[in-house]
Amino acid sequence: MSEVRVVGATIVADSARVLRDAEIGWSAATGRVSYLGPVRGPARPGDLAGAGRVVVPGLVNAHTHAGMSLLRGYSDDEPLDAWLGHIRAFEVRMTRDDIRAGLLLSMAEMIRSGTVAFADMYLWDAGLLADVREAGLRVLAATAVFGYEAVAYPAATPETGARVLDRTPALAAEFAGDELVQVAFGPHAPYTCGPELMADVARRAAAHDLPVHIHLAETAGEVQESLERNGCSPIALAHRAGLDAGRLHVAHAVHPHGDEDLALLAGAAVTVAHCPVSNLKLGAGVAPVPDFLARGVTTGLGTDSMASNNSADLFEEIKTAALVARGVRRDPTAVLAADALAMATRGGARAFGDRLTGRLEVGEPADLVLLDVTAPHATPMPDPVAHLGYATRGADVTDVVVAGRRLLAGGRLTTLDEDAIRADAAARVARIAAELPVRGRATRKVQDGTTLG
Ligand SMILES: [Zn+2]
Structure with a gap:
């Protein structure tokens, strides 16, 4: 039977x-x-x-960096610049097997909290994709590119961005037709990649019929800098490069610049990953999700990395997405529970193309x-x-x-050895942390001169 x-x-x-x-x-x-x-x-x-x-x-995590879970709790309560510096110091020490250990830890956590699919940007190779397939999850996997010459994960691989762009179609071809694995291009963001690289990615994506996953308009500073440098917003810059001519999956979009950006996000082939907990934790702001819903922007929910969230539990994102929009709009109907649940299921599923609907129906x-x-x-x-x-x-x-x-x-x-994964992750974190200066947690002076925290 x-x-x-x-x-x-x-x-x-x-x-x-x-x-x-x-x-x-x-x-x-x-x-x-x-x-x-x-x-x-x-x-x-x-x-x-x-x-x-x-x-x-099954819930869909629309934006993750699953290989980063060894950084959970490594750099909390810091200004963005300091946070980025500390995260980077840890990341450049991670070997490919450290990243794999983080991926396995993330997958155990995701399965335990009801996630069935994740759209991810980090280091990906055939072995890591095979790990996802063995674990039984679905993935839309993009290897991050930070520029043609940039080596993103020096302890893991000497690959430059140019090399990653060259090998992405081959990696996609290796998994063509796979039920669980899809491969995407992963230009990190306009401010790291620049207009020419983005246009190059758009051409390659069209030639190989592959989607693109990118961070856009995460902070107000990023938008301001783009307006000054390029004369347009990051979202408009991605459009000018042609990235939205095919399937484009956008992380964050916290600060769309006016109606034009909203109209671009509402494009038929565009999906957005709203990451409310990460955006709140890093003080980036709150994406205008009620406007997304009103304009028909296909919106999913993502946790972002464990460095900027600490939890892969999408039920936290569902609740936060519903609540934070109400606080900002002072409207208890701004985002309903049903809206947030639809984002975590149907909305995120759209990033996986026609393969998933995020609803339970005969034949799905x-x-x-x-x-x-x-x-x-x-x-x-x-x-x-x-x-x-x-x-x-x-x-x-x-x-x-x-x-x-x-x-x-x-x-x-049933597919992962949780005890072994936890023990391995802890040992690897101890090794990397031993190479780094000991840092105290951020504290705050209170009025009587003592400190909190
Ligand atoms: Zn991200």
């Missing part, structure tokens, strides 16, 4: 469709949903009991998550969508299915 079922659960098929005491089934052979509707009969051996469970579409990929809703913090649950927006924690996730394969089964990771 290749069909697996969840029987008697509350099923949030998408942010606008909730089925109670319902059943969902999928084929382990095809990896697709085979049934969604009323319970057809009692659970059989191998099926999952749905009592006390909510089933949701069986990418789904079971949540335990029996804990005190989850009781009662009058509205499952609002519950997912405000009360759910990643730790409530009990089961994760991607393409019909169970990656988390009853709270146990």
Whole structure:
């Protein structure tokens, strides 16, 4: 029997469709949903009991640097310049296997908190992509480029940006047709890459039919500098370079410059990753998500790196995305729980092209998550969508299915050795940190002259 079922659960098929005491089934052979509707009969051996469970579409992390998770907590509470310097000092010491250790740690955390797919910009090679495939997650992977001559990860690889651009199509070809892996170009940002490199990437992306993932308009300073240097905003500069002629996935867009930038972001082939926790932690600002929704900008949610977030739990992003927009707009309906949930599912899924929809429907990929809703913090649950927006924690996730394969089964990771991954990560962090000067945490003088923190 290749069909697996969840029987008697509350099923949030998408942010606008909730089925109670319902059943969902999928084929382990095809990896697709085979049934969604009323319970057809009692659970059989191998099926999952749905009592006390909510089933949701698998979450999509629309912007990560998964290989950076060894930097979690390394540089908190600092001004952006100091933060960048400390992060960079750590990064240049990371070997390729340190980056792999970070990737494995991130994947364990993502699966545990209900993420099934992630759009990532960091160092990628065939071995790291094979690691994602073995773990069973979906990835849109872009190797970061910081300029033609720049070597981004010197301890990991001597590759320059020019070399990365040359080998990206070959890496994509190696994984062409793979169910789980997609490869993209990853020009880091206009201020690191410049207009000519971006135009070159646009030509290469068109020639090889590959998407592009880039950071745009993360800080007000970046926009101001671009206006002074280029006479236009970073988003307009990316458009002039032709990057939005094909699939363009934009991280941040915290500071679109007027209506023209919003219109560019609303382009049919453009998707945006809103990263509210990272933007708040680094003091970058708050993206105008109500304007994105009003203008039809396809918006997903991303955690960004563990250096600028500390958590890969997308339920934190869902709640923050809903709340921070209300505070800024002074409007409790500015972003609804349903809007934020749609971003974390359908919105992010669009960055993966036609492959994913981020909703549960017969014929769609069986990418789904079971949540335990029996804990005190989850009781009662009058509205499952609002519950997912405000009360759910990643730790409530009990089961994760991607393409019909169970990656988390009853709270146990099936594809990753969690203990070994944690021990390896800790040893590598200790080695790298020993090479770096010891830094205290930022403190603040209070009025009586003592210090806090
Ligand atoms: Zn980023």
